[in-house]
Amino acid sequence: MIRVLVADDQALVRGGFAMILDSYDDIAVVGEAADGVQALAAARRLRPDVVLMDIRMPEMNGIEAARHLTSGPDTTGVRVVVLTTFDTDEHVYEALRAGASGFLLKDIAPAELAAAVRVVAGGDALLAPSVTRRLIDRFARQAEPPARPAPVLATLTQRETDVLGAVARGLSNHEIAAEMFVSYSTVKTHVSSLLFKLGARDRAQLVMIAYRCGLARG
Structure with missing residues (x-):
């Protein structure tokens, strides 16, 4: 319940x-x-x-x-x-x-x-x-991200960085899988890895991190 x-x-x-x-x-x-x-x-x-x-x-x-x-x-x-x-x-x-x-x-x-x-x-x-x-x-876009990516992004693989950017654009796991030509389970694994590496509680916090790090723009 x-x-x-x-x-x-x-x-x-x-x-x-x-x-x-x-x-x-x-x-x-x-x-x-x-x-x-x-x-x-x-x-x-x-x-x-x-x-x-x-x-x-x-x-x-x-x-x-x-x-x-x-x-x-x-x-x-x-x-x-x-x-x-x-x-x-x-x-x-x-x-x-x-x-x-x-x-x-x-x-x-x-x-x-x-x-x-x-x-x-x-x-x-x-x-x-x-x-x-x-x-x-x-x-x-009210945020003012830095001109260069934050050091925290250096802990991510290129694929994880791509997934983080897609999450910041509001894409679902299924949409990310279709865009990147990978399986849904693969995307889910990448998202779980992002949550762990970046210390985020959920996707909303991943969006915030992406904008603060300059990875995405409004």
Whole structure:
């Protein structure tokens, strides 16, 4: 059973997401929060697998709450998915830096919402092409990568470097395999190696590393 906490300052939004997720046999909404402070307290008390976190909330915004959740020793393993309205939120890049594992648009279809929760709970980042490519293109360019690749890239093989660049472009493992003419399992092995070598928790952090190292551009 995947345990989910929904944090949003709009009661109707919280209730809608909770109703949708509770309709699935493998997902249970264990709590709701109306602001970042409540979200932190609830996450520490309930230890959900996934927190759906709105960005714009009173008391403490979702970015700051995500930063506390992903770095706090008492919330280890709690994964954050940011809820965003793409056309208005200007802080998605900051959410990546805060440790968010993915993004959802608030008008997401119910089945896609459940699938996203499963993906993140399973240890991957939500880098769906329909959302993340646009997010990366718009917000990752806010970073100022160095003119030359960072030394950390020297630990990677050329193939791993190529895969990291593809991940930074928002490609899935299947898409990377097709582009590089290798098997899906080979790509999965390379991604696992990248996570280990670069000390990244998930694909979202790999994207951040790629941009910070100057490997990719928005």
